[in-house]
Amino acid sequence: MDDVRHGIPEYPTRFLDQLRQHIRSTGLAYRTEQTYVHWVRRYILFHKKQHPGSLGAKHIEQFLNHLTVRSCSVSTQRVALNALVYLYRKFLAVDVGDLEFKPARANRRLPVVYSRSEVAAILSKLKGVHRLMVALMYGSGMRSAELLSLRVKDIDFDSNNIIVRSGKGNKDRSTMLPQRLVPALKRQICTVELLHAQDLADGFGAVYLPDALERKYPNAAEETAWQFLFPASRIGRDPRSGVLRRHHLHPTALTRQIRRAVRNAGIHKPARSHSFRHSFATHLLEDGYDLRTIQELLGHSDITTTEIYTHVVNRGGRGVVSPTDALHSL
Incomplete structure (x- = not known):
């Protein structure tokens, strides 16, 4: 936890x-x-x-x-x-004035992006809940921490939105709900309901809530709506209160599955969960969506952060053609 x-x-x-x-x-x-x-x-x-x-x-x-x-x-x-x-x-309420120090070098590094075929290949090597999680990251642009923090109530099937709570910068936002994942998400929620019912029967079932929410909604911790969408396989001890409860899946479990899938798919790029977020943004750009829309979906506070994806977008057929491609002797 x-x-x-x-x-x-x-x-x-x-x-x-x-x-x-x-x-x-x-x-x-x-x-x-x-x-x-x-x-x-x-x-x-x-x-x-x-x-x-x-x-x-x-x-x-x-x-x-x-x-x-x-x-x-x-x-x-x-x-x-x-x-x-x-x-x-x-x-400490101490004014340190204007600081003078040597700034670090700004090394501009392009994000690791998987092509559409590479994403499909990686997904083909995943099964069950891990396949759903990776497909959801790619289909919505969520960070892995945001994905793992999802509660059942954050999936809004009626409006086709996913509500991301307390994302980076402690901000809430909404992003798209991929329609192809709706059946799998509904099955996952059914799985969570059954698991939660068993936890309640075993004397557990009160999920972790931040202090303010726990005080405001004292009974919410035992409601299905507040349970994590991707719960851990085992009960653990809450380090804050010492209560035994079921938290969400640990990030290392997802990372391990992604590394294995990338390796088995024969892809020679770094295996990173964040690359599915990069791929989401890049592929939307390739499809003609504007930067402002992508910025809102990603939750970037500054559009210059989103502009990095213009440097890795696939220009084939619409951008500059390499002079090598015009040679007839190759």
């Missing part, structure tokens, strides 16, 4: 627990909390476990310059900067 907030004392004494408590009070997503705590911990260790309150702007600059020397990416350095700015300005 890696995406369940771990419990902390009501009046924490440890510095990082105090930071966690502050982050939770501001309503930031749990993934943001995990990321910020990770970078603050690295910052503290870099400075020989000195308390951040005794450090200042020059120490932040030293750490960020260290990341540049270690050849980290621009996005990694930016995340570390955001974490430290939050630490000082929001948590």
Whole structure:
């Protein structure tokens, strides 16, 4: 249950627990909390476990310059900067002024995209629920974490939408529901209902809900609508409350299936779940859909993020033709 907030004392004494408590009070997503705590911990260790309150702007600059020397990416350095700015300005209420540091090199890397035939080949090597999950990622553009977090109620068959709750940036959005997957999704929901009924009979069945939802809807945890669409095969212990409950499928289980399927399909590209999201966007571009529509479906806050797909779209027949293709001697 890696995406369940771990419990902390009501009046924490440890510095990082105090930071966690502050982050939770501001309503930031749990993934943001995990990321910020990770970078603050690295910052503290870099400075020989000195308390951040005794450090200042020059120490932040030293750490960020260290990341540049270690050849980290621009996005990694930016995340570390955001974490430290939050630490000082929001948590410690210390103004560190304008920071001066050497920015990391911006290495522009194109996303790994599977062709339509490669997607079909990968799906042919998958079975059951894993096939449905990969087809849903490709057909809707969801991230793997968003897919795993889906609840039964998030599939809206009437409006043909999938509601993505608390996606990246802690934002909700809707994306398309692939019509070819409707029968399989309805069967999956029936499977969830049967499994949930058995869990209730066995004395379990109360699914994890974030704190605010648990308080607002005290009986929701035992309702079928709130159960995860892709539940784990076993009951686990909630690290926050210690309650035994069924969470969603673990990300590594899906990753393992994708790697095996890509290998068995004879595809010599990296086996990444995120590549199905890239493929979704690229293939929509090839079909003539505009960038703004694709941006909304993907949930990008900035359209420049979506524009990366214009560099990998298949131009065959509609774009520039290679001069090699005009040679008659080959």
